């Protein structure tokens with residue numbers, strides 16, 4: 114796969130990223146009026162759990178998961194969720210919801226006292242699980258996408274789902290290498306308030 118040009122990761126005014134393959138999800142709504150998009154949330158997901166490349170993540174986010182395909186699917190197929198992006202194991206970028214809209218990825222969440230993180234965040238699912246390393250292609254794509262999002266929106270921080278929903282969520286999990294990501298993406302440590310809590314620029318929202 115030829116890597117898309119860096120500029121093609123920049124979202125357009127409509128919130129869609131040219132480098133991404135579009136798989137529109139119906140699971141979104143409007144952000145609150147005037148709400149700045151200032152947080153990026155990183156997740157992991159695999160469907161069926163621990164399996165990759167099945168196409169079931171896309172089906173899940175489009176409300177067409179087959180409940181008969183896997184026992185786990187019968188328990189989640191009516192759950193309506195989404196994320197803005199998915200980065201597959203091969204590094205392919207898929208977009209489900211325009212960044213201008215509110216995707217349903219974070220659930221009950223708290224970013225330094227600010228709840229309802231979906232209101233002000235962009236959600237990136239990285240295909241994977243808590244037990245396995247992510248691929249180089251995934252670091253390449255996430256590291257290209259996040260700076261482009263930072264150029265387009267007033268992003269002040271990047272957090273894991275587990276950071277904003279502790280006790281409830283564990284993703285992106287222990288195998289996500291935050292230091293590697295920060296280095297490759299050119300993200301200052303202060304942008305990772307949960308990973309570098311003593312860093313300069315530490316977010317201190319009341």
Ligand SMILES: [Zn+2]
Pocket residue numbers: 155156157218274282284
């Ligand atoms: Zn998550």
